[in-house]
Amino acid sequence: MTAIPQGRTRRAALLSAMCALVVTGTGLTGCGGDDPDAGTNGVGKLSADEIQRKTRTAADSADAVRLSGNVVTSGRTYRLDMRLKADGGSGSVTSEGSTFRLLRIDEQLYLMADADFWSHGDTDAAAAAKLDGKYVKVPQGDPSYKKFSGFTDMNVLLDGLLTLHGTVEKDGHHEQSGTRTIRITGDGGSGGTLDVSLEGKPYPVRLVRGGGAGTLSFSAWGKDFTLEEPKKNETVDYGPQLPTS
Template identity: 55%
Template sequence: MRTRNAAGVMALCLGLATGLTACGGGEDPDAGTNGVGKLAPATIQDKARAAARQADAVHLSGSVLSGSAGGQGRSYRIDMRLKKDGGTGRVTSDAGSFELLRAGDELFLKADGTFWNRGDGATGGAGAAGKLNGKYVKVPTGDPAYQQLRGFTDKNVLLDGLLGLHGKLSRGAHTTVGGVRAIRVNGTDAKGTGGTLDVSLAGEPYPLRVRRAGGAGQVELGEWGKDFALSLPEKGQRVDFGGAGAGSRIPTGN
């Protein structure tokens, strides 16, 4: 009888879909989650990208390498809050550190005199740099820097560039990002690395962290859906870039 009972318990444990600790197995890492950890890796990535697009706002922080072909990329450190109609935050590169603010199509850049007066005459000399120091400088839509700088403040453009992994996808380990349970998706390309994407297992499957292929940066994403104030600078804090240095080009480092 004991042998039969023991066999029955063993059969019950082996027949359970989840590994219950009472049967001597490990705890199911997907128990109590949104379930995406059990999906195919391509599906996890698709759900993360869809959730990111639908979110009203997000906070991104980390480093990105742009134009990295041939090892000639430029590194940027970003700390941006973005939503559907604009964004605000700080960008740091070898050209210096500056703040960006965009509401609709109106884009402003704020930096100190050192950034504006880089010694190449790009902004019209020290006099113009002094006028621009600490002011919100409106970037004309026709300036070569406008589209590049706007990209840092465009939620969908920035996320689309960050969230696509390269190569063959595989489901990785369960992990945590900022205390939130997550599932990792790995990308493997011809060079052996296609980046990684950590996706939330709590609530909406938001992307929480992305490591770009080839060491081209890492960005953490959070505060999904958390609104923030976004308004144009006061007139006394604004300067028309075209009026400060006619024909000038904003020194983004390119």
């Protein structure tokens, strides 16, 4: 009987242990060509169109979400970090070097910005200083209301964002921020790329919009948060129309 070299035996044992760790510890593909969807929600086995339907259904059923990243629209880039739910939202928006905070509770919208933000328009320095760091009520009849409230509307944002254009196809298994995903693309990526969670509900995790229109991450799906009216000393009622900004 031929003896097996001791070093080879140790290497085989080590390899076997590593494979077991990978499979049992993370649920990822093992060393023997195991099913990459083992231990997942099974969405990765579906067709690209079915995955798109499943993830949209999951998103529509969620009560809340956090959305962060860049959106490019009409040649202007907006950096968003918003928490959203059915009756409102809060967070920050940055555009062209200016950052402002938005808070909407039901139909009431508030905007907070610094003096520089307000002084870019037709507001004089004294008035801009009074608005600095204060929540300003945005009248519903003001042109800014529709523009800014859209950033706080969960349904409007998801309807406009979670759409891949062109022929939808699968683009393999991936990982985003520690979450295993299945990726689908529109027209090979030119129509957008969406990573869908393979853990728990098939929520959208990361979206790369087609045409260089921005990249967004989604998290905290279904995690409720509190929206509170600003205190009276934190709020300024500017009147029926905001200054041009």
